[in-house]
Amino acid sequence: MNQKGNITKATTKDRILEATECLLAEHGFEAVSLRDITGAAAVNVAAVNYHFGSKEKLFEEIQCRYIAPVNAERVRMLKRAMADDRVATVRDILEAFMRPLLTVVKRNEMSERLFFKLMGRCIVDGQGGLPDAMVPEFKEVARVFTNALMTAIPGIHPEVVLWRLHYTFGVMAQTLLHGELLVKLTHGACGEPDVETQFQQMIDFCHAGFLSGEGMGA
Amino acid sequence: MNQKGNITKATTKDRILEATECLLAEHGFEAVSLRDITGAAAVNVAAVNYHFGSKEKLFEEIQCRYIAPVNAERVRMLKRAMADDRVATVRDILEAFMRPLLTVVKRNEMSERLFFKLMGRCIVDGQGGLPDAMVPEFKEVARVFTNALMTAIPGIHPEVVLWRLHYTFGVMAQTLLHGELLVKLTHGACGEPDVETQFQQMIDFCHAGFLSGEGMGA
DNA sequence: TCACAATTCAAGCATATGCTTAAATCGGGT
């Protein structure tokens, strides 16, 4: 019924989504035009407005399609680490915060590289213009992770936790978006670590950062 | 000779620069148009091309005007910390890497808030399209800081140093660009720390991150 | 005062942008 038997030709709507995802990952939310999209998807300009209402709504839909499952998986992993009243370690918590990027990509047909860039863009470009529907979700994620961290690091200032979570976002965004560039700029002197290694390195860094002795006291 | 005695009316060229700096800080490199600039500066459209050649050259000039002194000050501070063959501590090095943002702003008439945002944009947006003239300078900064860190943390992998420097960029960019947003999203639950406090918190976090025991060995 | 260069200006050019429209085409159900 929804499979036309034609292999290369997905629905117009899907072709638009796929093309837009790639373009956004490569060039960012500000730099992609309607005609860039319809050109890449080999689709009429009007199709975007027909299927999504407007360019902005298309972009929001893409942000939601990617961020929502990541956030859901984050909460799920955190809950699992705290099941049976266990106290999650800082490393558990950071794993739960970061790894969903890695697991969600597996369910997607996009290349890892593009997916990571797109997620980076969602964190950076998107943060000001995040779809309203997602704000409560983000607040919830921030809340449960903040609570978990305050339990895991007794005596830490709640404000310090928020800022350090913010820094963790920065570490992720920088790596997702500009990791490739670092490899190029240093002519490979930074190595070309596989994704799992990179994640562990980020977690090591942020883990130590969270445990930094400063910023303690009630 | 270059002072017309008129207080409010700087040269056309300066008015263009100032207006562009503000607009770039607020909206980013992709979203500012020629007419946004000439409108804000109350200047004819042709003036930009007359004084700067093109919109792109204007943007490059602004990037250089801000990044170059910051990078110079970074190297200067690092050299000072290593004078007389002293071994700079990790904290010295991070101070030298971050504080220049703070000292350079003082020499500028822009508001702190706008200046920080602009610097954040230079790190994030600009990193792909950095003016060619600045690439060697950046490589030099990376080189001297990497060397200093490898001396300060004996046995750390050079690749790990590069990645952790990269993370440090991310922490700075996220804070410079989106610090305001965090304050808003959390309704002030993160406090509203003054600039010096924020810098110390970033340094604490990255300091601990660099000293993380992982990633050691030759 | 006058000539000359530097600067500013209004106007316009070519192209790109997001979106709409009205007509054509498709596809399934009867």
Added chain:
DNA sequence: ACCCGATTTAAGCATATGCTTGAATTGTGA
């Protein structure tokens, strides 16, 4: 075979973009 709603299409609209032009205006040195 026919109809009708869903989808796709070509064409165009209004506006915005970066930049150029040729004329006006300004400032300066002789």
